[in-house]
Structures are given as C-alpha cells and as structure tokens.
Amino acid sequence: MKEIVVISGKGGTGKTTIVSSFAALSKHAVIADCDVDAADLHLLLNPNVQNSEPFIGGKVAEIIPESCTQCGECENFCRFDAISEKVNGGTISYAVDPISCEGCGVCVAVCPSECIRFESQERGELFVSSTKYGPMVHARLGIAEENSGKLVSLVRAQAKSIAKEKNYELIIIDGSPGVGCPVISSITGAYAVLIITEPTITGVHDMERAVGLAEHFNIPTYLCINKCDINSEITEEIVKRSKFLAVTVLGQIHYDPIITEAQIHAVPVVEYYQNSVSKEITAVWDSLYGNICADKTN
Amino acid sequence: MKIAFTSGKGGTGKTTVATNLAYFLAKNGRQITYWDCDVEEPNGYLFFDLEEHYRKSVTIPIPTVNMDACDLCGKCGDFCEYGAIVTVGKKVLTFPELCHGCGGCSLICPKDAILEFPREIGEVIHLSYKGNPNLKFIYGLLNLGEPMAAPIIKKVKHLSNSSDTTIIDSPPGTSCPVIESVKGSDFVVLVTEPTPFGLNDLQLAIEMVEALKLPFGVIINQVGLGDDRVHHYCSERNIPILLEIPYSRQIAELYSRGVLFLTKLPHYEWMFQSFIQSIELRMT
Numbered sequence: 001m002k003e004i005v006v007i008s009g010k011g012g013t014g015k016t017t018i019v020s021s022f023a024a025l026s027k028h029a030v031i032a033d034c035d036v037d038a039a040d041l042h043l044l045l046n047p048n049v050q051n052s053e054p055f056i057g058g059k060v061a062e063i064i065p066e067s068c069t070q071c072g073e074c075e076n077f078c079r080f081d082a083i084s085e086k087v088n089g090g091t092i093s094y095a096v097d098p099i100s101c102e103g104c105g106v107c108v109a110v111c112p113s114e115c116i117r118f119e120s121q122e123r124g125e126l127f128v129s130s131t132k133y134g135p136m137v138h139a140r141l142g143i144a145e146e147n148s149g150k151l152v153s154l155v156r157a158q159a160k161s162i163a164k165e166k167n168y169e170l171i172i173i174d175g176s177p178g179v180g181c182p183v184i185s186s187i188t189g190a191y192a193v194l195i196i197t198e199p200t201i202t203g204v205h206d207m208e209r210a211v212g213l214a215e216h217f218n219i220p221t222y223l224c225i226n227k228c229d230i231n232s233e234i235t236e237e238i239v240k241r242s243k244f245l246a247v248t249v250l251g252q253i254h255y256d257p258i259i260t261e262a263q264i265h266a267v268p269v270v271e272y273y274q275n276s277v278s279k280e281i282t283a284v285w286d287s288l289y290g291n292i293c294a295d296k297t298n
Numbered sequence: 299m300k301i302a303f304t305s306g307k308g309g310t311g312k313t314t315v316a317t318n319l320a321y322f323l324a325k326n327g328r329q330i331t332y333w334d335c336d337v338e339e340p341n342g343y344l345f346f347d348l349e350e351h352y353r354k355s356v357t358i359p360i361p362t363v364n365m366d367a368c369d370l371c372g373k374c375g376d377f378c379e380y381g382a383i384v385t386v387g388k389k390v391l392t393f394p395e396l397c398h399g400c401g402g403c404s405l406i407c408p409k410d411a412i413l414e415f416p417r418e419i420g421e422v423i424h425l426s427y428k429g430n431p432n433l434k435f436i437y438g439l440l441n442l443g444e445p446m447a448a449p450i451i452k453k454v455k456h457l458s459n460s461s462d463t464t465i466i467d468s469p470p471g472t473s474c475p476v477i478e479s480v481k482g483s484d485f486v487v488l489v490t491e492p493t494p495f496g497l498n499d500l501q502l503a504i505e506m507v508e509a510l511k512l513p514f515g516v517i518i519n520q521v522g523l524g525d526d527r528v529h530h531y532c533s534e535r536n537i538p539i540l541l542e543i544p545y546s547r548q549i550a551e552l553y554s555r556g557v558l559f560l561t562k563l564p565h566y567e568w569m570f571q572s573f574i575q576s577i578e579l580r581m582t
Contacts, residue, residue, distance in 0.1 A: 011308010011470040037473040040495045104400030143505040146474045177308040178338035181445035200554035202341040216443040231554040
C-alpha cells in the first residue's frame with residue numbers, strides 16, 4: 001500500500017484542485033483530506049458520510065473556584081501564560097485560558113488543594129465517507145483547537161485500515177500548507193510527496209522549504225508547476241532549480257478560469273470539462289502513477 | 299494599534315495586502331512594525347529591500363536525564379502528555395521534537411535527575427526597510443523538521459512599541475499557529491476570494507475570530523473571479539467588507555516577481571487609504 005501526499009508549502013497553489021482530479025482519475029484509491037483545519041476537498045468530491053466519530057484531543061486544565069485557595073502556584077509554574085489572576089473588588093481568583101493551555105498538566109501537579117480539573121475533550125470529528133470515486137476519510141478540527149497533527153495521524157490510520165480491508169493499493173492524501181506540525185504528521189512514513197508550486201517568488205521560496213522538509217524525512221519528492229504561465233521566466237527557473245534539488249518535475253499546468261468554474265459546480269475539473277488544462281492534469285497523474293507503479297516495492 | 303491579517307484558506311492575498319499596506323502607511327509618515335508570524339513559510343520579507351540588524355535563536359527547554367541519579371521510577375513518562383520522555387528497561391528515552399518544554403518531567407522527578415537544556419527550534423530576524431526607516435520588519439523562521447510554530451510566533455510578537463502601527467501577517471488555517479498570531483490584536487482582517495473554497499474557509503476563520511472575541515472585517519481579493527456567494531454571505535450576516543481588490547493579471551504578475559503593486563500602480567493607493575480609515579473608524 002502506497003501513500004502519496006500532496007503538499008505545497010505556500011497555500012493556494014492548487015493542491016485540492018489537483019487532488020480532486022487525481023481522485024477522479026485514479027479509479028482505485030482511498031482519498032484522505034489531511035488539511036484538517038481548513039478542509040475543502042469535500043466541496044469537490046461530495047462525500048456521503050457513512051460513519052463519524054468524535055476526535056478526542058489533548059487535555060485542558062480548568063480551575064474549580066470553590067476549592068481554590070488562591071495560592072498562585074499554578075500561575076507561577078505555567079510556562080504558556082495560560083493562567084491569570086483576576087482581581088474583582090477585594091477578591092482574587094485564578095482562571096485558565098483554554099486557548100493558551102497546552103494541556104501539559106504542570107498546574108495540576110503543583111496545585112496543593114487539588115482544585116484543577118484536567119480532562120480530555122472532544123476537539124473535532126472524523127468522517128468515513130463514500131464518494132463516486134471511492135472511499136474518503138476526512139475530518140473537522142474544532143475551531144481554535146490544537147492537536148491538528150494528532151487528528152491528521154488518525155485520518156491517515158483510518159485511510160490505511162480501509163485500504164487494507166478493501167484491498168486498495170493507493171492512498172491519495174491532500175495535505176495542508178506550511179511545513180509545521182500537520183504537514184510533518186501527514187508526510188512521515190509516506191511513500192512519496194508531490195509538491196504543487198507556482199511561478200511566484202513566494203511559491204518558489206515555500207516550495208524549497210517543502211522540498212527540504214521531505215528530504216529531512218527521506219521521502220521521494222516530485223514537483224508540479226501550476227499556473228505555469230503566470231510568469232514563464234520563473235517557471236523556467238523552477239525547472240532549473242529542480243535539477244539542483246534533485247526532484248523530478250512531473251508536469252506543468254496552465255492558469256485557466258475553468259478551474260474556478262469547476263469548483264463552483266462542485267466537481268473535479270477533469271470531470272467538468274475536457275480541455276488542455278484537464279489534459280495537463282491527466283498527464284501529471286499518469287506520470288506520477290507510472291513512477292509509483294514502476295516501483296514494485298511497498 | 300495592531301491589525302492582523304489572516305484567512306483560513308491559503309493563497310488568498312494576506313501577504314499582498316499586508317505588505318502593500320505597510321509600504322503605504324510608512325510612506326505616509328507612520329511608524330510601522332511588520333510582524334511576519336507565518337514562521338513556517340515567511341515571505342513578506344521577499345517584497346522589501348531590507349537591512350538585517352540581528353537574529354535571535356528561539357529555543358525550548360528540553361530534558362536531559364542524569365542516569366547516575368535516576369532510579370528508573372518512570373514517573374516522568376507517566377506525567378508527560380506528549381510522549382516525549384519514556385522509561386524503557388534500564389534507559390530513559392527522550393524525543394525532543396515531541397517536547398513542548400513545559401518542565402513537568404523535571405518538576406515531578408523525585409530524584410531531581412532531570413535537567414533542562416535549551417534546544418533551538420528556529421530563529422527570529424530583525425530588519426528595517428532600506429527604502430523607508432519608518433518601517434521595521436520582524437519575521438520568524440521555523441527550522442525544517444520542527445513541528446511547533448507557536449513558540450517562535452510568541453518571540454516575533456515579543457517586542458512592540460505601542461505608538462507604532464503593527465501589521466501582523468498570519469499563517470493560513472484556524473488552529474494554534476493562527477490563534478497565536480492574531481491573539482492580542484485590536485482588529486482582524488480576513489482576506490478571502492470569491493470562490494467556494496474561499497467562502498468555506500472564510501466561515502471557519504469567522505468562527506475562529508468570534509471565539510477570540512475580536513472585531514473583524516473582510517477583504518475580498520480577486521473580485522471578478524468566481525461567484526458572488528462571499529458577497530451575499532457577508533451582507534446577510536452584516537459583516538463589513540472593508541476592501542475589494544479586482545482580479546488583475548497585472549497585480550498577479552507583479553506579485554510573482556516580488557514587487558509591491560502600489561509601487562507600480564499608485565492609482566490603487568486610494569483603496570488603502572479608505573481601507574485604513576474604515577478600520578480606524580471601527581476602532582474608535
């Protein structure tokens with residue numbers, strides 16, 4: 001079973017557009033949306049939710065005011081500035097800001113009057129769905145929540161178990177922008193990474209960091225240049241740079257408003273309209289799939 | 299005054315608006331501090347000719363176990379919520395990338411066998427704009443392979459001069475790095491585009507700023523592309539649209555080369571003038 005993860009570094013380069021088309025072209029793959037804090041893939045694949053379960057994330061501290069002796073030890077020891085003293089008239093009270101709380105439990109350990117509640121909370125939802133193109137695993141991280149990395153791991157684990165059970169050889173993963181926690185969580189141990197970039201200096205800068213990240217985790221990396229005609233000089237530079245970075249450019253895709261039109265009609269662009277852009281995306285898929293199939297190892 | 303730019307969806311134009319606004323305000327004599335809090339992929343600095351003043355390493359304290367004092371009780375591992383320290387057989391293993399630096403293991407150890415040492419996870423770079431001394435620029439950079447952006451964002455935001463106007467460029471999304479970036483700002487600007495993805499992620503971003511109880515407004519970028527559902531959504535919910543930037547191949551092309559579009563298309567300056575006025579009106 002092989003997991004292919006689509007990332008980009010920079011946001012808005014076309015990850016989800018391309019993944020949705022890959023889903024339509026692959027015929028036999030499990031689809032996973034690992035961009036859990038701004039998921040959009042469902043808007044193009046229209047999943048039918050078969051099963052959903054709550055995501056239990058990390059713990060959050062909560063001070064029970066009735067038993068608190070206002071000693072202030074919790075505030076002294078919290079390294080995340082999550083606990084603050086409030087003076088209301090003549091009375092002092094302490095409260096935890098749940099947004100700043102990292103759920104480490106240090107306040108619980110230092111509290112002499114055992115007045116801090118420390119429990120796991122529901123922080124999102126995990127969905128297993130069916131789509132026209134095959135099974136899909138996706139999620140919704142609660143607003144302003146942490147632990148996106150943990151939820152990404154759960155989405156991947158669920159996708160793998162479905163692939164195993166139903167004999168799918170391929171999992172296509174839509175990743176999130178950046179190079180931090182959720183991205184690391186979506187690529188570690190994956191079979192290959194496809195980076196979608198665009199010919200802008202910010203796109204190139206962020207792509208190079210994404211390549212560096214994939215290299216750090218020793219994952220074979222491919223490149224696709226989207227909106228290649230926005231600046232053809234920079235596109236040429238990316239092609240040159242890719243040789244230096246030792247990553248293969250699988251293809252280039254032109255800018256086309258038809259992509260936005262397909263999004264409005266809520267279908268993958270390759271299903272919406274057969275034109276040059278659809279052909280370019282299909283060529284990238286064929287090339288990626290060819291590379292994957294050529295390798296018989298797992 | 300601190301104005302934060304964020305978006306939910308990536309690539310909607312946060313950096314374009316934030317950099318051009320900083321340029322515009324500095325040109326008009328204001329003292330500006332630009333905080334690039336997208337420490338995973340900072341790229342506001344690519345749009346200015348900057349002079350670097352200094353860099354500061356960002357570290358978090360991670361545990362080291364003195365095995366001469368350790369009696370393998372395993373309490374550190376039981377305590378750690380992140381799985382960053384664990385006792386296996388006659389060894390105590392630590393996983394520095396998982397450690398949040400809370401200090402709990404060291405605190406809980408009955409033998410005082412755990413010491414903390416700083417480990418670098420990134421850096422913060424302080425610069426100024428050569429074209430205009432009114433503009434100070436600070437950005438953070440997360441080391442590749444490190445998962446935690448928040449401690450670096452905190453350091454970017456560490457120093458501020460309250461009389462300055464601070465422009466905060468945040469990462470996309472709605473989770474912890476975004477919260478860390480926009481927390482404490484006086485006004486949040488949500489930059490979106492008129493597409494279904496833009497609308498979906500705008501709704502998430504609105505839920506986030508509402509949870510933080512911060513005043514906010516919307517910028518719609520690339521108007522003309524897509525449909526009018528974002529406009530309808532905002533007017534139905536009485537959400538102020540502070541600025542609409544038309545879809546323009548010229549702006550996209552200038553952006554691609556790292557050029558602030560106001561420097562080449564000064565007739566757009568009025569947009570930024572009325573934008574900042576409408577924010578300030580809402581602040582008073």
